Amino acid sequence: MDHFWCAMSSVSSLRGRFGTPMRAGMEQFVLHNEEMSTEIIADGFHLSVELLQFAYDMIGHHRLCLVTDANRALDCPPGEYRFGPIETGTIVISDGETVRDPKGGLASSMHGMDHMVKTMASATNAPLHSVIKMASLTPAQLVGTASNYGSLEVGKVADVILLSETLEVEDVFLGGEQFSVRRGSCG
Known part of the structure; x- marks a missing residue:
């Protein structure tokens, strides 16, 4: 399931739309069903600290994936950017955060x-x-590409990000080849 808790209906809105009795939503279905996985945007803005902790506690690293949901404003200065197609996408505004x-x-x-x-x-x-697994191996396992991606093993694609002790990007390797750490082009 895509982007857990983002733009999902709350129980009170369900009552207004469907009347009583209350009905469960996708959140409850994912929490209850071990066969379901979900993604969360852990950017510090989409979900509260409490929801991030709750998601980890209730869903766990084996079916919870970190996703960026990033757009063209990724690592760019404040300004206007297009969301969606470059020519016709909706204008969105970045404040730098x-x-x-x-x-x-x-x-x-x-x-x-x-x-x-x-x-x-x-x-x-x-x-x-566990956090690293939610960003790497868990998504690869869930989409069926773990034989090539998601962990460091002989024979797998050597796409590796080295992080410092403070979790800052120090080195990037794509296909085993080192690339300089630079931020994306803005636009």
Whole structure:
């Protein structure tokens, strides 16, 4: 399931739309069903610290994935960016921390996976190896690519990010080849 808790109906809105008795939503279904997995945007803006902790406690690293949901404002200065197609996408506004639609609602994130890992690690009591797994092996397992991606093993694609003790990107390797650490082009 995509983007747990983001833009999902609350129980009170369900009552207004469907009447009584109350009905459970996707949140309850995912929490209850061990066969379901979900993603969370751990950028520090989409979900509260309490929801990040709750997601980890209730869902666990084996079916919880960190996603960026990043758009063109990724690692770019404040300004206007296109969300969606470059020519026709909706204009969104970045303040350097969040990306919002013209009405002020969150549009997506503007932070990379290193930021998601750092936020999840600091916001929860999840061990760092579990947080890293939610950003790497768990998604690969859930989409069926774990034989090639998601962990360091002989024969797998050697895409590796080295993080410092403070979880800052220090080195990047793609296919085993080192690349310089630089931020994306803005636009």
